[in-house]
Amino acid sequence: MLLVAATTSGALGAPLQYLTGASARAQPVVWLTWGVLLISIIVIVIIAGLLLAAMLRRRAAADPLALLPDAGGHSWLWIGVGISTLVLLFTVVWTVVVLARIQAPSVAPRVTIEITGHQWWWQVRYLAGDPALEFDTANEIHIPVGEPIRLKLVGGDVIHSFWVPQLAGKMDAIPGQINETWIEASSPGTWTGQCTEYCGVQHAKMLLKVVADTPSGFAAWRAHQLAKPAAAAAAAAGQAVFESHCGNCHAVRGTAADGSFGPNLSHLMQRRTLASASLPNDPETLAHWIADPQSLKPGNHMSQVALTGGERRDLIAYLESLN
Numbered sequence: 409m410l411l412v413a414a415t416t417s418g419a420l421g422a423p424l425q426y427l428t429g430a431s432a433r434a435q436p437v438v439w440l441t442w443g444v445l446l447i448s449i450i451v452i453v454i455i456a457g458l459l460l461a462a463m464l465r466r467r468a469a470a471d472p473l474a475l476l477p478d479a480g481g482h483s484w485l486w487i488g489v490g491i492s493t494l495v496l497l498f499t500v501v502w503t504v505v506v507l508a509r510i511q512a513p514s515v516a517p518r519v520t521i522e523i524t525g526h527q528w529w530w531q532v533r534y535l536a537g538d539p540a541l542e543f544d545t546a547n548e549i550h551i552p553v554g555e556p557i558r559l560k561l562v563g564g565d566v567i568h569s570f571w572v573p574q575l576a577g578k579m580d581a582i583p584g585q586i587n588e589t590w591i592e593a594s595s596p597g598t599w600t601g602q603c604t605e606y607c608g609v610q611h612a613k614m615l616l617k618v619v620a621d622t623p624s625g626f627a628a629w630r631a632h633q634l635a636k637p638a639a640a641a642a643a644a645a646g647q648a649v650f651e652s653h654c655g656n657c658h659a660v661r662g663t664a665a666d667g668s669f670g671p672n673l674s675h676l677m678q679r680r681t682l683a684s685a686s687l688p689n690d691p692e693t694l695a696h697w698i699a700d701p702q703s704l705k706p707g708n709h710m711s712q713v714a715l716t717g718g719e720r721r722d723l724i725a726y727l728e729s730l731n
């Protein structure tokens with residue numbers, strides 16, 4: 409398992425970190441992390457101190473190789489074993505109590521999101537029971553603040569693992585099964601997550617963002633996602649390029665492009681990042697990504713599409729109109 413932090417600059421936001429929590433679910437785990445770390449440090453200091461004291465202890469005999477008389481040191485072994493056992497038992501009980509406490513939310517979630525891990529991005533589908541009220545997005549998950557969200561995790565190709573440490577612990581996304589977990593954010597904000605199961609060459613650049621909105625902000629975002637993107641009339645030429653060159657892998661709501669191999673790009677301009685939250689979504693990076701995706705994320709499954717200069721300009725103008 410790798411811990412990889414994104415850069416802290418600009419649109420990529422705060423890097424991945426697990427030493428503070430931003431939810432009632434993550435906070436007990438964070439306290440446990442700090443508690444076990446502190447206990448471990450104390451144990452190391454005590455052992456190092458005793459070892460040093462033993463090494464510095466002057467030998468009574470003039471001959472340094474002579475054995476010291478037995479001073480009854482065996483009882484210290486039993487005292488040490490007893491104290492260690494109590495401390496270990498305490499951390500086991502603490503861990504079990506924390507795991508039990510964060511197992512299930514106190515109220516039933518109202519929002520369910522299906523998240524599929526792909527090499528190397530996250531497909532995000534908001535479930536509603538009614539297909540007309542469902543939509544797909546990628547790599548950026550919006551949730552309403554202050555309520556638990558049910559997540560259904562699936563592996564699209566190999567095993568991935570979903571981890572947004574400031575909101576919840578890890579859960580694997582495994583092909584052929586659905587793993588349920590939940591997240592919750594206590595305050596509005598944006599948090600970074602990371603695939604935490606090695607899944608191939610671009611595992612490190614399989615990040616994601618979780619954006620916690622106010623309830624009204626979330627409702628507005630959801631309604632906007634359900635609508636077709638209002639592509640500008642000026643972008644019609646670019647839409648034709650997109651449909652013929654990109655539509656087998658990518659989808660945009662309301663167009664002939666309905667591929668599902670790559671991320672759904674409806675409302676692409678609403679996202680802050682590209683390439684699974686590893687790059688900022690700005691015009692320069694988007695143009696670079698389309699021209700040569702392999703130079704930015706080597707080994708990724710996006711092919712370099714042969715386009716004329718005019719086609720590429722039209723395509724970028726179209727993508728930048730997808731609000």
Ligand code: CUA
Nearest residue numbers: 568603607611
């Ligand atoms: Cu997906 Cu590591």
